[in-house]
Amino acid sequence: xxxxxxxxxxxxxxxxxxxxxxxxxxxxxxxxxxxxxxxxxxxxxxxxxxxxxxxxxxxxxxxxxxxxxxxxxxxxxxxxxxxxxxxxxxxxxxxxxxxxxxxxxxxxxxxxxxxxxxxxxxxxxxxxxxxxxxxxxxxxxxxxxxxxxxxxxxxxxxxxxxxxxxxxxxxxxxxxxxxxxxxxxxxxxxxxxxxxxxxxxxxxxxxxxxxxxxxxxxxxxxxxxxxxxxxxxxxxxxxxxxxxxxxxxxxxxxxxxxxxxxxxxxxxxxxxxxxxxxxxxxxxxxxxxxxxxxxxxxxxxxxxxxxxxxxxxxxxxxxxxxxxxxxxxxxxxxxxxxxxxxxxxxxxxxxxxxxxxxxxxxxxxxxxxxxxxxxxxxxxxxxxxxxxxxxxxxxxxxxxxxxxxxxxxxxxxxxxxxxx
Numbered sequence: 001x002x003x004x005x006x007x008x009x010x011x012x013x014x015x016x017x018x019x020x021x022x023x024x025x026x027x028x029x030x031x032x033x034x035x036x037x038x039x040x041x042x043x044x045x046x047x048x049x050x051x052x053x054x055x056x057x058x059x060x061x062x063x064x065x066x067x068x069x070x071x072x073x074x075x076x077x078x079x080x081x082x083x084x085x086x087x088x089x090x091x092x093x094x095x096x097x098x099x100x101x102x103x104x105x106x107x108x109x110x111x112x113x114x115x116x117x118x119x120x121x122x123x124x125x126x127x128x129x130x131x132x133x134x135x136x137x138x139x140x141x142x143x144x145x146x147x148x149x150x151x152x153x154x155x156x157x158x159x160x161x162x163x164x165x166x167x168x169x170x171x172x173x174x175x176x177x178x179x180x181x182x183x184x185x186x187x188x189x190x191x192x193x194x195x196x197x198x199x200x201x202x203x204x205x206x207x208x209x210x211x212x213x214x215x216x217x218x219x220x221x222x223x224x225x226x227x228x229x230x231x232x233x234x235x236x237x238x239x240x241x242x243x244x245x246x247x248x249x250x251x252x253x254x255x256x257x258x259x260x261x262x263x264x265x266x267x268x269x270x271x272x273x274x275x276x277x278x279x280x281x282x283x284x285x286x287x288x289x290x291x292x293x294x295x296x297x298x299x300x301x302x303x304x305x306x307x308x309x310x311x312x313x314x315x316x317x318x319x320x321x322x323x324x325x326x327x328x329x330x331x332x333x334x335x336x337x338x339x340x341x342x343x344x345x346x347x348x349x350x351x352x353x354x355x356x357x358x359x360x361x362x363x364x365x366x367x368x369x370x371x372x373x374x375x376x377x378x379x380x381x382x383x384x385x386x387x388x389x390x391x392x393x394x395x396x397x398x399x400x401x402x403x404x405x406x407x408x409x410x411x412x413x414x415x416x417x418x419x420x
Contacts, residue, residue: 001044001098001099002042002043002044003042003043003044003073003074003075003094003095003098004042004043004071004072004073004074005040005041005042005043005069005070005071005072005073005074005077005091006041006042006043007040007041008038008039008040008041008066008069008070008087008090009038009039009040009041010036010037010038010039010061010066010086011036011037011039011336011340012034012035012036012037012054012340012341012342012343012344013034013035013036013037013307013336013339013340013341014033014034014035014339014341015033015035015275015303015304015305015307015339016033016303016304016339017033017302017303017304018135018301018302018303018304020121020124020128020131020132020135021121021122021132021302023128023393024121024122024123024124024128025122025302026350026353026393027122027350027353027355027369027370027391027393028122028369028370028371028374029056029122029370030347030348030350031054031055031056031346031347031348032053032055032056032299032302033303034053034054034055034341034344034347035051035052035053035054035274035275036051036052036054036060036061036086036343037049037050037051037086037277037331037336038050038051038052038061038084038086038087038089038090039090040074040087040090040091040093040094041094042074042094042095042098044098046094046097046098047094047097048089048090048091048092048093048094048095048096048097048326048327049089049090049093049277049327049331050085050086050087050088050089050090050091050092050093050277050281051085051086051089051274051275051277051278051307052084052085052086052087052274053085053273053274053278054346055346055348056273057085057086057273057274058085058248058249058250059081059082059083059084059085059088059249059250060084060085061083061084061085061086061087062084065082065083065084065087066087068083069083069087069091074091074094074095075095077091078091078092078095078251079251079252080252081249081250081251081252081253082250085250085278088250088251089277089278089281089327092106092251092281092326093326093327094326096325096326096327097325097326099325100325101325102284102287102321102322102323102324102325102326102328103281103284103322103326103327103328104283104284104285104287104288104321104322107251107255107284107285107287107288108255108288109288110287110288110321111287111288111289111290112286112287112321113320113321114318114319114320114321115283115286115287115292115296115318115319115321116143116293116294116295116296116317116318117141117143117279117295117296117297117298117314117317117318117319118141118143118144118145118172118269118295118296118297119132119133119135119136119139119141119143119144119145119301120144120145120297120298120299120301120302121144121145121146121147121302122147123146123147123148123149123151123152123391124152124157125152125157125390125391125392126152126153126156126157126159126160126161127160129146129157129160129161130160130161130164132144133161133164133165133169134164135301136301137165137166137169139301139314140313140314140315140316140317141301141314141317142168142169142170142316142317143169143170143171143172143199143295143317144169144170144171144172145171145172145174145202145295145297146171146172146173146174147174147176148173148174148175148178148385149178149377149391150178150377150382150383150384150385150386150389151357151373151377151382151389151390151391152389152390152391153386153387153388153389153390154173154188154192154385155191155192155387156387158171158192158195158197158198159195161197162195162196162197165197167196167197169197170197170199170200170295171195171197171198171199171200172199172200172201172202172225172295173192173198173200173201173202174202174203175201175202175203175204175205176202176203177203177204177205177206177207177378178377178378178384178385179204179205179384179385180205180206180378180380180384181205181206181209181212182205182209182212182213182215182216184384184385185204185205185212185216186216186219186220188384188385189201189204189216189219189220189222190219190220193220193221193222198222199222199223200222200223200224200225200244200294201220201222201223201224201225202224202225202226202246203225203226203227204216204224207226207227207230207231207241208230208231210231210235210239210241213226213241213242214239214240214241217240217241217242217243223242223243223244224241224242224243224244225242225243225244225245225246225268225269225294226241226242226245226246227245227246227248228245228246228247228248228257228261228268233245233257233260233261234260237260237261237264237266243266243267244261244266244267244268244269244294245257245261245266245267245268245269246268246269246271246297247261247268247269247270247271247292248270248271248272248273251285254270254272254285255285255288255289258285258288258289258291258292261291262289262290262291265291266291267291267292267293267294268289268291268292268293268294269292269294269295269296269297270282270285270286270289270292270296270297270298271296271297271298272285272296272298273297273298273299274298274299274300275300275303275305275306275307275308276300276306276307276308276311276312276329277306277307277308277327277329277331278298278300279296279298279300279306279312279319280308280312280322280327280328280329281327282296282298283296283312283319283321283322283328284321284322284327284328286321287321295317300312305332305335305339307331307332307335307336308329308330308331308332309329309330309331309332310329310330312329348369349368349369349370349371350369352396352406353368353369353393353406354366354367354368354393354394354396354402354405354406354409355367355368355369355370355373355391355392355393355394355409356391356392356393356394357373357382357389357390357391358389358390358391358392359383359386359388359389360386360387360388360389365382366405366406366408366409367409368406368409368410372409372412373391
């Protein structure tokens with residue numbers, strides 16, 4: 001059995017969003033539709049496939065990593081996280097197919113037959129969040145990770161959504177540190193506790209604020225999750241700053257961190273983001289990780305197609321662990337060819353987009369792209385989760401008024417408040 005790498009083909013695709021994600025992702029993440037697939041062929045004729053979300057995933061595949069891998073035995077290089085997401089995934093897929101086992105056999109002992117998964121979306125209006133919840137429930141999901149943002153009225157969002165979902169439906173609020181500090185965070189977190197569907201608060205304030213995060217844990221009954229890495233994992237465990245973790249990265253890193261977290265008897269979720277290809281990859285880590293007990297976040301629900309012949313299905317919030325060789329799913333090459341594109345530079349910020357944040361006072365902030373309002377709110381130049389605030393895209397009506405607003409928003413270095 002010859003596991004030497006004979007060929008590595010790289011294919012770029014642009015996978016369209018579903019309707020509701022499309023009209024919201026455009027504000028900040030239009031480039032999340034761009035992927036590079038790696039198709040690895042071994043000397044034994046077996047192929048494996050992996051993917052990289054080009055402008056997000058933890059590690060891109062470079063010409064250097066491809067040249068480094070070519071001609072080597074796949075098992076010599078596949079544990080090296082520095083080769084990039086898509087190439088590493090493809091090598092594991094090819095090796096596992098070569099020995100006729102699922103990838104999780106290469107990771108360790110199987111811990112479960114199925115794994116919890118979560119629906120995901122960017123921040124949205126209350127009505128769009130409600131639409132996504134309906135789709136999630138119809139697809140068999142029981143958990144949803146929401147992006148909690150101070151340019152929307154969080155109370156209105158949750159009031160709208162929780163009125164429509166069943167009692168067993170669980171919500172994770174990811175603040176991405178938008179609560180800024182413990183002084184603001186305690187107020188918002190306690191107020192939101194009235195919604196019984198809330199099961200996790202993620203990264204409410206800067207993760208490096210060890211004292212602040214320890215204080216927050218003592219102020220809420222809802223578990224707090226933090227990304228591994230800041231503060232360092234051993235510091236987070238020693239100081240007991242959170243109840244569980246978010247784990248992402250390459251195979252060696254994920255399994256290493258999963259074992260440390262398990263030794264501390266903490267829980268985590270896997271956050272490996274992409275289409276159905278990456279979602280399938282994540283299931284193998286869940287199979288071999290005893291403490292991957294929170295629903296995984298893969299974001300494959302965003303897209304019109306999972307890029308798989310047989311899409312991943314969810315029942316009662318759970319996905320079956322693959323039992324067939326490799327990833328356990330075959331890639332749909334006809335769809336790949338349909339979405340195929342030439343490699344491109346990062347398409348961000350999105351051109352000709354006017355975003356307005358409307359305050360209950362009647363004033364309006366104009367922005368040309370999401371990075372601007374992120375900077376304003378993270379920098380503490382805007383209120384922290386103010387009731388009545390709303391954000392929307394202002395359609396280009398061809399008028400000089402729209403163009404003037406857009407140009408002024410594009411030029412502003414930090415912030416300007418414009419009377420309504």
